[in-house]
Amino acid sequence: MNIIQLACNRLNTNTTGLAELLNIPYRTVYKWESGEREPPAAAIAAVKLVVFTQAHGLIDEWINERNEIMNESQLLNVAEAIMDSAASEYRATNLLNAEAVQAYAENGMDIYLSTEEAQTILDVCGPLAARESNGEIISDNDWHHEFTKPLSIG
Known part of the structure; x- marks a missing residue:
């Protein structure tokens, strides 16, 4: 079992639930769970943090804090990159829908966005x-x- 499968078991959730807790796209967590891709160190740390907070009864507080301090600067960085004149020939493709924005952020910038953020x-x-x-x-x-x-933040 890999860390994603273990986390899902400990949290009594599935891949979709873990993706929502981590605030990242389902397909990314699915790729990690299936072994198609290795999660980056930061993602492994986040998974461990979620399991720890759940084990200590702090998951609801953690989710609220995470939502309150959502990193809007990442949104600005992704948006600026999409709107950058150097990428203008790809702009229409990158702005086709939320999934295209997520794909651009993940593949081009290694930033994982929720559907809402995208x-x-x-x-x-x-x-x-x-x-x-x-x-x-x-x-x-x-x-x-x-x-x-x-x-932007605030």
């Missing part, structure tokens, strides 16, 4: 990309209020 990026970047593709110049003020602010 959808947030899509909701912010989609309209701006459409405006830019129509030749509109986005002002610094618009960029701040429509891009940076919605994806």
